[in-house]
Amino acid sequence: MTEILISILVLIGSFLSLIGSLGIIRLPDIYSRMHAATKSATLGVVFLISGSFVFFLSEGVFILQLLFTIAFVFLTAPVAAMIISRSAHRNGVELWGRTKHDELMESYPEHLEPERDNEKADQP
Amino acid sequence: MFEVIMIVALLVLSVSLMLCIARALMGPTLSDRIVALDSFGLNLIGFISIFMILQNTEAYAEVVLVLGILAFVGSVALAKFLERGVVIDRDSH
Amino acid sequence: MAFQILLNLTIAFFWMILQNSYTSFDFVIGYVIGIAIVYFLRGSLPQTFxxxxxxxxxxxxxxxxxxxxxxxxxxxxxxxxxxxxxxxxxxxxxxxxxxxxxxxxxxxxxxxxxxxxxxxxxxxxxxxxxxxxxxxxxxxxxxxxxxxxxxxxxxxxx
Structure with missing residues (x-):
């Protein structure tokens, strides 16, 4: 019975990780890729680790480190996503051509505005 | 049956790891590579936790925790390095 | 808030002493009873429940x-x-x-x-x-x- 539960957890987890990586390959610009990398990969890893945790719990071993890792991944994934996308935007990495609003660009002070090759970004 | 499912999951994760490496090699900008490596680290954690089930050993529990920390610290450090001169950070002191 | 939690813990320990058995199960039962008591006393306690x-x-x-x-x-x-x-x-x-x-x-x-x-x-x-x-x-x-x-x-x- 527990084997079925563990199998389901592990299969969902690996599928979500695959979705995350496919998103990193398929999506057009870094900001959209960041969505895939944070949401899907995080939940996928949490599923995989909890599968492992349940397996050892059914064997009678309680591994606290795995629980710590789940909490840690949940806490750090949003921070890493924010810092990476912010540094990309400040370095002038182009947005996808179909992006509608860019209100972050308007918020920068004049002398700090990143340089961006707009002609290249306009092409789809 | 149980082992077969674990090996299938390992294969799926290997494909996922390869896709991450592909993006890290292709990535037009440095930021894309950072995203790919961050996601690579997360997937590696999952990979090792399946290995723990397959080999029935709890020796890798610390490895999982430390790899999680290293993936986070590494990507944050790289992103901060990329940001270098631009300091619009709030000072909190 | 801190006072209420402290009160609740005290009630839980008191419950364990009265039961004369010191397991985590007894502690949980004592804590639940403590929650009920604090709930009924909430009118006379300084902060919200x-x-x-x-x-x-x-x-x-x-x-x-x-x-x-x-x-x-x-x-x-x-x-x-x-x-x-x-x-x-x-x-x-x-x-x-x-x-x-x-x-x-x-x-x-x-x-x-x-x-x-x-x-x-x-x-x-x-x-x-x-x-x-x-x-x-x-x-x-x-x-x-x-x-x-x-x-x-x-x-x-x-």
Whole structure:
């Protein structure tokens, strides 16, 4: 019975990780890729680790480190996503051509505005 | 049956790891590579936790925790390095 | 709040002493009885009943987990559809939360929920810049976050 539960957890987890990586390959610009990398990969890893945790719990071993890792991944994934996308935007990495609003660009002070090759970004 | 499912999951994760490496090699900008490596680290954690089930050993529990920390610290450090001169950070002191 | 928790713990230990058995099971029973006693005494205690806050935290966690699952289903749909039909955008969202902690929790919730990701904050920390993977109407995205997360977070910290 527990084997079925563990199998389901592990299969969902690996599928979500695959979705995350496919998103990193398929999506057009870094900001959209960041969505895939944070949401899907995080939940996928949490599923995989909890599968492992349940397996050892059914064997009678309680591994606290795995629980710590789940909490840690949940806490750090949003921070890493924010810092990476912010540094990309400040370095002038182009947005996808179909992006509608860019209100972050308007918020920068004049002398700090990143340089961006707009002609290249306009092409789809 | 149980082992077969674990090996299938390992294969799926290997494909996922390869896709991450592909993006890290292709990535037009440095930021894309950072995203790919961050996601690579997360997937590696999952990979090792399946290995723990397959080999029935709890020796890798610390490895999982430390790899999680290293993936986070590494990507944050790289992103901060990329940001270098631009300091619009709030000072909190 | 701290006083009420201390009172509750005291009642739990007292229960264990009266039962003369010191297991974690007895402690849990004592704690539950303590919650009931503090609930009936809430009128004469200085602050509001602290389980209200615990309940608000549980509600926030449930909302967060539900939105996380929805976010992943949406991500699966976006990645697996043959042609990308999305229009991303970066939106400035003013928030009325006060302390840094609340804003931090809000931005974490935004990142792990459907279609949105925090990118930056303004210098005073009261405006968040959100990258949304599919924007139809700017105000819709902002209202969605307002009605779900800000309200739940205010419940916890008020």
């Amino acid at each position: 602290y389980m209200q806050r615990v309940w608000a935290i549980v509600k926030l966690l449930c909302l967060f987990l539900k939105e996380l699952v929805v976010a992943n289903l949406q991500m699966i749909r976006i990645v697996l559809q043959p042609k990308l039909k999305v229009t991303p955008g970066i939106i400035a969202m003013p928030t009325y939360l006060d302390t840094d902690w609340e804003v931090t929790i809000l931005s974490m919730c935004i990142t792990l929920t459907p279609g949105t990701m925090t990118m930056d904050y303004s210098e005073d920390g009261r405006t968040l810049y959100i990258h949304s993977i599919h924007v139809e109407e700017k105000q819709e995205v902002i209202d969605d976050i307002r009605n779900h997360f800000e309200r739940a977070i205010v419940e916890v910290t008020k």
